[in-house]
Amino acid sequence: MEKAGGSSPEEQVTGILRRHGTDPSLLLPILQEVQKRFHRVPPRLEDAIAAHLSLPRSHVEGVVDFYHFLSHERRGEYDILLSNCIIDRFHGQQAIQQRLARELDTPPGRVRGDGRVSIGETSCTGLCDQGPAALVNGRAVPALDEHRVTQMVSLVESGVPLERWPEAMFRVDDNVCQPGPLLKSGLTPGEALNAALGGGPENLLQQLEQSGLRGRGGAGFPTGMKWRLCREAAGEHYLICNADEGEPGTFKDRELLRLHAHALFEGMTLGAWITGAEKGFLYLRGEYRFLREALERILDERRDCGLLGESICGVNGFRFDITIRMGAGAYICGEESALLESLEGNRPRPRNRPPYPITSGFRGKPTLVNNVETFVAAAFVALYGSSWLTSIGTDASPGSKLISISGDCARPGIYEFPFGTSVEEILEACGADSPMGVQVGGPSGSYITPQEFHRRLAFEDLSTGGSFMVFGRERDLLEIVENFTAFFAHESCGFCTPCRVGTAMQNRLLKRIRNGEETGAEALELLRQLRETMIGASHCGLGKSASNPVFDMLEKEPRVLSARATSRGRVR
Amino acid sequence: MNDQAFTIDDHPVPFRRGESIMEAALLAGIYIPHLCFHPLLEPHGSCRLCTVEVNGKPLPACTTPAAAGLEVTNDTEALNQQRRTLLQLLFAEGNHCCPSCEKSGHCELQAMGYWLKMLDSPFPYLFPRRALDASHPAVLLDRDRCIFCERCVRASRELDGKEVFALAGRGLNTRLIVNSPSGRLGDSDLEASDHAARICPTGALLVRGEGFRTPIGKRPFDGKSLSETCLQRAAALLKEGKESER
Ligand SMILES: Cc1cc2nc3c(=O)[nH]c(=O)nc-3n(C[C@H](O)[C@H](O)[C@H](O)COP(=O)(O)O)c2cc1C
Ligand code: SF4
Ligand code: SF4
Ligand code: SF4
Ligand code: FES
Numbered sequence: 001m002e003k004a005g006g007s008s009p010e011e012q013v014t015g016i017l018r019r020h021g022t023d024p025s026l027l028l029p030i031l032q033e034v035q036k037r038f039h040r041v042p043p044r045l046e047d048a049i050a051a052h053l054s055l056p057r058s059h060v061e062g063v064v065d066f067y068h069f070l071s072h073e074r075r076g077e078y079d080i081l082l083s084n085c086i087i088d089r090f091h092g093q094q095a096i097q098q099r100l101a102r103e104l105d106t107p108p109g110r111v112r113g114d115g116r117v118s119i120g121e122t123s124c125t126g127l128c129d130q131g132p133a134a135l136v137n138g139r140a141v142p143a144l145d146e147h148r149v150t151q152m153v154s155l156v157e158s159g160v161p162l163e164r165w166p167e168a169m170f171r172v173d174d175n176v177c178q179p180g181p182l183l184k185s186g187l188t189p190g191e192a193l194n195a196a197l198g199g200g201p202e203n204l205l206q207q208l209e210q211s212g213l214r215g216r217g218g219a220g221f222p223t224g225m226k227w228r229l230c231r232e233a234a235g236e237h238y239l240i241c242n243a244d245e246g247e248p249g250t251f252k253d254r255e256l257l258r259l260h261a262h263a264l265f266e267g268m269t270l271g272a273w274i275t276g277a278e279k280g281f282l283y284l285r286g287e288y289r290f291l292r293e294a295l296e297r298i299l300d301e302r303r304d305c306g307l308l309g310e311s312i313c314g315v316n317g318f319r320f321d322i323t324i325r326m327g328a329g330a331y332i333c334g335e336e337s338a339l340l341e342s343l344e345g346n347r348p349r350p351r352n353r354p355p356y357p358i359t360s361g362f363r364g365k366p367t368l369v370n371n372v373e374t375f376v377a378a379a380f381v382a383l384y385g386s387s388w389l390t391s392i393g394t395d396a397s398p399g400s401k402l403i404s405i406s407g408d409c410a411r412p413g414i415y416e417f418p419f420g421t422s423v424e425e426i427l428e429a430c431g432a433d434s435p436m437g438v439q440v441g442g443p444s445g446s447y448i449t450p451q452e453f454h455r456r457l458a459f460e461d462l463s464t465g466g467s468f469m470v471f472g473r474e475r476d477l478l479e480i481v482e483n484f485t486a487f488f489a490h491e492s493c494g495f496c497t498p499c500r501v502g503t504a505m506q507n508r509l510l511k512r513i514r515n516g517e518e519t520g521a522e523a524l525e526l527l528r529q530l531r532e533t534m535i536g537a538s539h540c541g542l543g544k545s546a547s548n549p550v551f552d553m554l555e556k557e558p559r560v561l562s563a564r565a566t567s568r569g570r571v572r
Numbered sequence: 573m574n575d576q577a578f579t580i581d582d583h584p585v586p587f588r589r590g591e592s593i594m595e596a597a598l599l600a601g602i603y604i605p606h607l608c609f610h611p612l613l614e615p616h617g618s619c620r621l622c623t624v625e626v627n628g629k630p631l632p633a634c635t636t637p638a639a640a641g642l643e644v645t646n647d648t649e650a651l652n653q654q655r656r657t658l659l660q661l662l663f664a665e666g667n668h669c670c671p672s673c674e675k676s677g678h679c680e681l682q683a684m685g686y687w688l689k690m691l692d693s694p695f696p697y698l699f700p701r702r703a704l705d706a707s708h709p710a711v712l713l714d715r716d717r718c719i720f721c722e723r724c725v726r727a728s729r730e731l732d733g734k735e736v737f738a739l740a741g742r743g744l745n746t747r748l749i750v751n752s753p754s755g756r757l758g759d760s761d762l763e764a765s766d767h768a769a770r771i772c773p774t775g776a777l778l779v780r781g782e783g784f785r786t787p788i789g790k791r792p793f794d795g796k797s798l799s800e801t802c803l804q805r806a807a808a809l810l811k812e813g814k815e816s817e818r
Contacts (some may be wrong), residue, residue, distance in 0.1 A: 066740070352617050489744065491743070493742050494745070497662060500746060532654065538659060
């Protein structure tokens with residue numbers, strides 16, 4: 001079964017290994033290729049991979065076992081993973097999944113007897129504006145409806161290779177509903193670089209500082225300060241763009257990567273100029289593989305016109321290039337130090353900090369890590385000056401923010417709002433009619449009830465990496481919260497006790513409450529105890545925020561729980 | 573030179589550059605609960621039992637460097653309650669039956685239960701199914717009792733110069749694996765005399781034939797509190813470590 005082209009699996013792996021070389025940090029790309037070829041990473045080939053990279057065998061096994069898109073067990077020739085994001089759920093994911101399972105005669109979580117197909121679930125694929133969505137052998141198939149399911153079933157049954165499936169099945173819409181200064185700005189390749197080179201590095205740093213630009217990945221660290229601190233750190237430097245975009249309901253980087261790739265790479269190149277980094281990575285989440293080819297093309301274009309490579313813009317010694325590296329289904333890789341571990345070929349568990357990446361990042365060297373949107377905004381600040389940002393927004397949050405809106409509204413998609421815009425105004429813009437509430441910032445963010453719709457989008461009020469989920473009045477809050485707790489339990493890296501066990505316990509308790517197996521009072525007490533411990537003792541942001549949805553529900557809509565408890569009573 | 577100090581629960585604690593809060597505390601005779609920390613190993617920070625408040629901020633004592641003037645809070649009811657919760661989670665996560673466990677009385681997890689006065693776990697027990705590995709003639713690996721502290725992983729790498737253990741999986745599916753072609757302990761290069769075979773805080777790794785050498789009742793934690801025993805052991809090892817560094 002594992003034979004292709006006549007050569008043995010061992011020979012094929014030797015080919016893959018030879019092409020990649022012996023740098024152990026290339027373990028993940030090697031494993032991804034092996035997985036693609038064999039629909040798994042065959043355990044007996046792990047020895048060869050380990051030996052080739054001079055790694056312990058157990059290291060390879062531990063890495064394979066971590067990522068959702070890698071497996072020791074064989075998956076189907078067609079491996080179908082449906083996004084179980086709450087928005088996809090509400091758009092009928094479960095019914096679609098059941099139908100696929102029935103028509104393909106493949107129970108979810110299993111591989112069909114003949115090895116042809118397997119069906120499973122995966123965390124949010126970043127297509128909630130056009131869901132329900134699935135990944136077929138890693139390729140995104142949005143907008144699943146009955147027609148598309150029928151089509152998929154017949155393509156699978158007749159064994160049509162994925163490359164020959166109708167292109168329309170993979171078409172992802174832009175869905176830009178409301179562009180603002182960032183989405184409307186454009187640059188001709190090299191324009192921002194040339195503008196900055198003229199003024200010198202100190203001038204660019206000052207522009208960035210004066211602009212008040214803050215990181216768009218969630219934490220909001222001042223970008224100018226980060227670039228300056230990283231520049232001042234001694235030694236060889238690296239630069240990374242974080243395009244892991246894993247927070248459920250976030251898909252704004254998806255569009256920036258399509259519509260503003262030049263501005264992004266220009267921002268990264270500016271970062272390289274400031275810090276002296278000669279090597280950069282774009283860490284792209286595995287779910288966005290469909291973006292890769294176009295991005296590689298744009299990188300080539302930039303190499304061709306001297307905007308990457310040696311002597312960039314004709315400046316002697318200005319040397320920089322960018323490599324795209326793919327994630328493999330792990331939300332934790334969005335956390336910057338876990339991302340670094342992933343790039344180095346290790347199990348992606350967040351590092352102890354300090355030191356921070358600006359002084360000790362990739363391979364222990366100073367590393368500049370920024371979000372996609374941050375690099376794009378930095379490029380425009382370089383081109384238009386700090387006032388491009390300060391002319392709108394609030395004092396503490398200058399500029400605008402890209403928001404990806406999904407859920408129960410007339411026009412889900414990408415919106416750009418000045419900081420300071422209220423939830424009310426956003427709901428109006430996307431056509432949401434008196435919803436039950438909105439989840440701002442994804443499961444790690446906050447649940448906002450109508451009483452709080454006056455609150456504003458800003459670092460000083462409602463902070464979000466870009467996720468904005470609208471829930472209509474017919475939705476079951478308990479189902480939402482249970483879904484969020486399942487997400488965290490699935491994505492916890494497992495390193496530290498409070499999060500590894502706490503996220504699983506939370507999810508278990510929520511399930512029991514939903515099933516009426518647990519009364520309010522006792523479960524509430526345990527959930528509170530868990531929250532305190534998870535916030536107080538977790539190693540990284542995932543564990544510290546994983547109890548937010550539960551707590552929001554308890555505090556803001558306590559009736560949801562008590563109604564469930566009294567209506568069902570306790571069944572043991 | 574002990575030229576600088578910080579405080580733990582208002583007691584002044586001297587320290588040397590490069591020491592963690594945990595090391596400085598243990599050398600000063602102050603016990604901070606810990607499971608994944610071991611004086612001979614690089615600090616790790618995964619069990620979180622050692623979480624203290626440093627100038628009001630919760631941080632693990634084992635990975636946080638000591639610094640002059642820090643105000644550390646350690647022995648408070650709130651922090652001990654949090655530790656009790658962590659311990660309850662560890663007990664609910666694995667399969668622990670102390671009365672029939674060879675490690676009873678030697679076990680740091682069990683002793684921590686007594687020390688924190690943990691009586692039961694209000695959390696649902698998860699009863700995981702984990703593989704037992706009895707393939708090694710001299711060492712038994714009972715994964716039911718593993719708490720993923722990676723003491724064995726680090727000891728094998730750092731002290732034995734081998735690479736016998738590693739973690740695999742993620743989240744609740746995290747599991748301890750063995751570095752051998754078959755994945756079995758018997759096919760690895762682990763020896764009973766290795767630090768890795770003897771450093772487990774629980775009964776997950778047991779050296780065979782020694783289990784009942786010390787009768788129940790006379791074991792290190794029988795009658796003596798965890799803090800007392802740990803302080804003695806850790807202080808001795810830390811001092812030894814410092815001597816050998818010179
Ligand atoms: C669990 C977790 C997940 C994260 N995911 C992302 C992500 O998908 N994209 C991102 O840019 N930042 C993410 N971050 C934040 C990064 O750690 C980091 O702060 C950010 O990339 C820095 O870039 P910025 O300063 O431009 O925002 C995440 C953080 C945590 C704790
Ligand atoms: S908080 Fe969760 S994700 Fe973060 S290190 Fe701990 S287990 Fe891993
Ligand atoms: S390992 Fe320790 S806590 Fe677990 S059963 Fe044995 S003695 Fe009890
Ligand atoms: S076997 Fe023991 S030392 Fe190793 S990780 Fe498990 S509990 Fe820790
Ligand atoms: S002893 Fe510090 S985290 Fe385990």
